Amino acid sequence: xxxxxxxxxPRQLGLYHLHGRLGSGGFGVVYEGYDADGKRVAIKTLHDxxxxxxxxxxxxxxxxxxxxxxxxxASLLSADFDGPIPFAVSEHVxxxxxxxxxxxxxxxxxxxxxxxxxxxxxxxxxxxxxGVVHRDLKPENVLLSPDxxxxxxxxxxxxESHAPTEGPVKGTLRYMPPERYxxxxxxxRVDVWGWGALVxxxxxxxxxxxxxxxxxxxxxxxxxxxxxTMLAEPLRSLVSEALSKDPASRPTAEEILERLTGxxxxxxxxxxxxxALTPTPATQSAGELAESVFAGLDPGAQxxxxxxxxxxxxxxxxxxxxxxxxxxxxxxxxxxxxxxxDRLLHAFTDQGLLLWDDQREEPTVTLRSAxxxxxxxxxxxxxxxEQDGLAVHQGITARTTSWVERGRRxxxxxxxxxxxxxxxxxxxxxxxxxxTAEKAFLDSGAALARRxxxxxxxxxxxxxVLLLAATGAAAVAIVQxxxxxxxxxxxxxxxxxxxxxxVANLSVSTRRTDxxxxxxxxxxxxxxxxxxxxxxxxxxxxxxxxxxxxxPAPDLGEGWSLVNSSENIQVWGQGDAIKVxxxxxxxxxxxxxVPGGPIDTSSANAxxxxxxxxxxxxxxxxxxxxxWDLRTGQPGPIAFHPAEPYAGLDSTGAxxxxxxxxxxxxxxxxxxxxxxxxxxxxxxxILGPTSVFAYRERSLELWPMNGKKAIKGRSAEQKYxxxxxxxxxxxxxxxxxxxDKRLRPRRPRRRGxxxxxxxxxxxxxxxxPLRR
Numbered sequence: 001x002x003x004x005x006x007x008x009x010p011r012q013l014g015l016y017h018l019h020g021r022l023g024s025g026g027f028g029v030v031y032e033g034y035d036a037d038g039k040r041v042a043i044k045t046l047h048d049x050x051x052x053x054x055x056x057x058x059x060x061x062x063x064x065x066x067x068x069x070x071x072x073x074a075s076l077l078s079a080d081f082d083g084p085i086p087f088a089v090s091e092h093v094x095x096x097x098x099x100x101x102x103x104x105x106x107x108x109x110x111x112x113x114x115x116x117x118x119x120x121x122x123x124x125x126x127x128x129x130x131g132v133v134h135r136d137l138k139p140e141n142v143l144l145s146p147d148x149x150x151x152x153x154x155x156x157x158x159x160e161s162h163a164p165t166e167g168p169v170k171g172t173l174r175y176m177p178p179e180r181y182x183x184x185x186x187x188x189r190v191d192v193w194g195w196g197a198l199v200x201x202x203x204x205x206x207x208x209x210x211x212x213x214x215x216x217x218x219x220x221x222x223x224x225x226x227x228x229t230m231l232a233e234p235l236r237s238l239v240s241e242a243l244s245k246d247p248a249s250r251p252t253a254e255e256i257l258e259r260l261t262g263x264x265x266x267x268x269x270x271x272x273x274x275x276a277l278t279p280t281p282a283t284q285s286a287g288e289l290a291e292s293v294f295a296g297l298d299p300g301a302q303x304x305x306x307x308x309x310x311x312x313x314x315x316x317x318x319x320x321x322x323x324x325x326x327x328x329x330x331x332x333x334x335x336x337x338x339x340x341x342d343r344l345l346h347a348f349t350d351q352g353l354l355l356w357d358d359q360r361e362e363p364t365v366t367l368r369s370a371x372x373x374x375x376x377x378x379x380x381x382x383x384x385x386e387q388d389g390l391a392v393h394q395g396i397t398a399r400t401t402s403w404v405e406r407g408r409r410x411x412x413x414x415x416x417x418x419x420x421x422x423x424x425x426x427x428x429x430x431x432x433x434x435x436t437a438e439k440a441f442l443d444s445g446a447a448l449a450r451r452x453x454x455x456x457x458x459x460x461x462x463x464x465v466l467l468l469a470a471t472g473a474a475a476v477a478i479v480q481x482x483x484x485x486x487x488x489x490x491x492x493x494x495x496x497x498x499x500x501x502x503v504a505n506l507s508v509s510t511r512r513t514d515x516x517x518x519x520x521x522x523x524x525x526x527x528x529x530x531x532x533x534x535x536x537x538x539x540x541x542x543x544x545x546x547x548x549x550x551x552p553a554p555d556l557g558e559g560w561s562l563v564n565s566s567e568n569i570q571v572w573g574q575g576d577a578i579k580v581x582x583x584x585x586x587x588x589x590x591x592x593x594v595p596g597g598p599i600d601t602s603s604a605n606a607x608x609x610x611x612x613x614x615x616x617x618x619x620x621x622x623x624x625x626x627x628w629d630l631r632t633g634q635p636g637p638i639a640f641h642p643a644e645p646y647a648g649l650d651s652t653g654a655x656x657x658x659x660x661x662x663x664x665x666x667x668x669x670x671x672x673x674x675x676x677x678x679x680x681x682x683x684x685x686i687l688g689p690t691s692v693f694a695y696r697e698r699s700l701e702l703w704p705m706n707g708k709k710a711i712k713g714r715s716a717e718q719k720y721x722x723x724x725x726x727x728x729x730x731x732x733x734x735x736x737x738x739x740d741k742r743l744r745p746r747r748p749r750r751r752g753x754x755x756x757x758x759x760x761x762x763x764x765x766x767x768x769p770l771r772r
Contacts, residue, residue, distance in 0.1 A: 004021070004355065005019075005368075009031075010045075010085060011320050011369065012318060012320060013043055013080075013087050014080055014089075016034065017034050017319040017322075017369065017373075018032070018033045018319070018369060018371060019033065019034060019369045019372065019375065020286075020368070023140075027046060028045045028046040029045050032371075034286070034374040038374045038375050038376075038377065038380065040285045040286075041089050041090065041091065042091070043087050043090075044087060053086075054081055057081060060088070060154045061081075061154075064076045064090075064154045066131060067127055067130045067132060070126055071267050071270050072126070072149055072150060072273060073150060074091050074093055074150045074151070074152045075091045076089070076090050077090055090152070093143035093144075094146065094283050094284075094285070095143055095145040095146065096144055097139060097140050097144070098139040098140075098149075099139035099140055107203055107205035108202045108203065110232060112202075113202050114235055115273050116198075116199065116273070117238075118260050118272045120142065120195055120198060121256045121269070122257055122266035122273065123149070123151040123266070124188075124256075125264065125269075128188045128252075128254075133190060134151065134191050135190055136153065136194075137175055137191055137197075137198055138172040138174075139198065139201060142198060148270055148273035149273060173214055173218070173221075174197070174208075174210060174221075175209075176194075177190055177193035177221070178245050181218050186247070188252065188253065189247040189248075192250045192251065192252065192256070193247075195253070196208075196241075197243065200239055208224075209224060209226075228240050257269050286353070286369070287376040289351055289353065290372060290378075293351050297343065297344060297347060298343070300337075301347075304341065306378075306379075306382045306431035307336065307431060307432065307433040308331055308344055309379060310382055310386055310390070310393075310432050311324075311393075311397075312326060312365070313383055313390060314390055314391070315391045315394075319371070322370035322373065323366050323367050323369075323370055324394060324397075325364040325366040326364060326397075327362045328345075328362075330435050330437075332436055333434065333436065334435075334439070335433070345365065353367070353372060354366070385431060386429065386430055386431055386432050388425075389429055389432055392425040393425070396422055396434070396438055396441070396442070400437050400438045408444070410444075410448055414441075414445040415448065415452075419449060423442070496529055497529040499529075500529025500532045500534065501525070501534040503528065503535075504521070504529075504532065504537065505534060506521055507521035507522040508538050511541065511542055512545075513550060514550060515547045515550060516548075518542055519542050521538070522535070522538040522539050523539075525539075526538075554581065554586060556572045556581075558574065559573055561573070562607055563583075563609075564609040564611075566613070569581065569583055569609075571609060573599055575599075576593045576594050576599070577591070578593065580630050580631075590630060590631060591633075593633075594635070596620050596621070596626075597621025597624070598620065600618075600620065600621075600645045602645060603645050605648075605684075606618075606645035608649045609649070610650065610653035611649075612651060614630060614631065614653055615627050615629060615630060615649060615653030615669075616649075617648070617656060619645045623642060624639050625642055625658065626638075626640070636669050636670070638671070642659065643659075643661060644661070646658055648686065649669075650689075654668070654669055655668060655669060655675065655687050660681070661681060662679075662680060663678060663680065663681065664678040664685055664692075666687065666692060676692060676705055676707070678692065678694060680696065682694040683696055684725050686725065691705060692705070694710075695736065699712055
């Protein structure tokens with residue numbers, strides 16, 4: 001008989017939903033379960049899931065699997081050893097075990113005993129041919145089904161090919177042969193002894209070897225010879241031989257089967273096996289029991305069954321979440337009379353298919369198990385038809401309960417999409433029904449939605465009127481705003497022009513003393529007054545003035561100075577002291593002395609700075625000319641002695657030009673080697689990378705360093721006389737200073753084999769001598 005699941009029992013194992021307990025023992029519990037198709041199975045589990053117990057369980061299942069073509073043996077369907085609860089699934093045998101049958105009906109009749117003996121011997125032949133010894137045949141392990149007995153439970157079975165196991169002897173004392181008591185391993189004749197003891201028990205209604213304690217039982221097994229005279233031949237002789245104390249004297253299972261049926265084929269012999277006793281209601285499946293209850297109801301109650309039972313079901317496929325509970329009042333749907341509802345609930349409760357929880361203030365009822373949904377085809381069909389609506393109905397039930405408990409507040413009612421979903425389901429439902437509270441809940445939600453819709457309509461109309469009024473007011477405001485905006489723009493423009501003019505005048509007044517700030521002020525003035533005359537004048541003035549920045553110079557005292565504008569350095573000297581000033585910071589970068597006599601400062605041409613600002617040429621007493629490194633303060637290795645105090649360096653300080661009365665000479669500073677001789681006097685000269693630019697009698701000469709013939713050209717007429725000349729860093733433009741008034745830039749060009757100058761620019765500002 002199946003009993004209800006207990007608290008703590010699993011509701012699902014693997015793919016199987018559990019319905020109740022079939023039995024339990026020291027090993028664990030056997031449950032009645034159902035697969036997804038509603039097939040009934042038996043599921044054996046372990047109490048202890050330690051590794052040792054799992055290993056024994058695996059051994060049992062391996063032995064069971066070896067019996068791959070079972071005859072009169074329950075089939076193994078699946079097993080799981082690694083989950084939290086190890087379990088094995090076998091076919092369910094719809095009938096009581098032998099002990100229950102004998103206790104309920106008394107000893108079996110002679111014909112039934114014979115057919116039982118045939119069925120069990122056929123099972124043993126199947127088991128032994130698979131190389132397995134069951135070792136625990138007892139009344140509880142023989143189930144009586146409609147198509148014959150079934151041997152179950154291979155818990156202590158042994159595979160013959162395996163080594164014997166160590167440890168205490170296992171088995172059921174009243175059905176264990178003497179050799180097992182002696183600790184011997186035993187072979188398949190252990191099962192033959194069990195067969196004989198079971199047949200004797202079925203015929204007599206009691207155990208063949210019974211006593212009050214284990215020691216007395218062991219004594220009976222070793223000494224007692226049960227009386228078999230109540231059995232007819234050949235069963236009498238077979239049972240006596242099977243219960244022989246000497247294992248060698250016992251027949252094999254095949255010999256027993258052949259002597260009983262004339263064949264050793266288990267499948268053929270099983271046809272003569274005894275049918276099970278007529279199944280009692282306890283052996284029915286859950287679905288069969290539910291169907292019998294349903295069939296016993298009157299038509300009115302049958303019509304209400306789906307409405308009642310589906311209220312206890314959810315949409316979940318997992319057994320732990322597939323059920324819900326309900327109170328008696330929640331079944332009141334206004335269409336089912338209380339009397340019909342009571343008959344329905346009592347009928348299913350009396351058969352254990354509904355369970356009530358009386359511990360609550362208001363008792364609730366639920367289905368006995370989620371397995372009933374699978375086991376009973378009607379309920380499975382009803383649940384499938386309402387599959388999409390179950391979740392909606394469950395939500396309505398929960399919201400209704402909360403609404404009632406909280407005093408039926410409007411804020412708890414369904415609105416919007418949730419209300420629309422509930423109303424849509426209500427129109428398409430098939431079996432589910434709303435109770436009176438749920439109907440009131442949805443009706444109240446719908447009424448509130450209608451009132452809100454009407455209110456929204458009124459508000460929309462009012463808002464439309466307000467919108468028209470606001471639109472007119474906005475149009476007036478826009479017109480007024482545009483006029484005010486234009487006035488504000490005019491005032492702002494006049495203000496900015498005034499400020500821009502003041503800033504522009506300040507920029508022009510400070511352009512000499514602080515050129516950087518003056519430029520920023522000019523840009524600010526142009527930003528304030530983009531079209532202002534004063535701002536435009538300030539930008540042009542600052543763009544064309546030659547001053548770019550002012551840097552405070554250190555107080556060096558009186559002396560001479562020489563400037564290299566391209567590298568922004570100044571060299572100051574007094575006596576034999578030299579100081580190098582960084583034009584970017586206004587600080588002294590280096591200072592040193594030049595021994596060997598005072599520096600000749602009588603002519604600006606007596607000293608020169610290289611184009612890279614690294615070297616300076618100085619003429620000292622006795623016309624001794626040396627090139628000094630401005631960074632280290634060290635002189636060059638060669639001293640030159642020009643006839644006149646004239647010295648010019650190239651851009652890197654590597655070459656030097658000096659002038660004499662009738663010639664100009666170019667030297668290598670490092671070696672003193674003469675690189676070029678110009679055979680006549682020149683007024684000025686500039687060293688280029690590959691040639692010398694020389695000025696003589698208002699003519700420009702270009703002397704290549706490779707000694708080739710010079711290229712000569714006539715310069716433009718000078719009005720005031722030559723005073724200085726210079727060459728641009730890219731060597732493409734030179735300039736001649738005409739007295740103190742004019743600066744004449746020239747760009748050399750070729751016309752045949754002559755180089756000439758062209759173009760003229762006038763300037764009213766003083767120009768410093770351009771030496772390169």
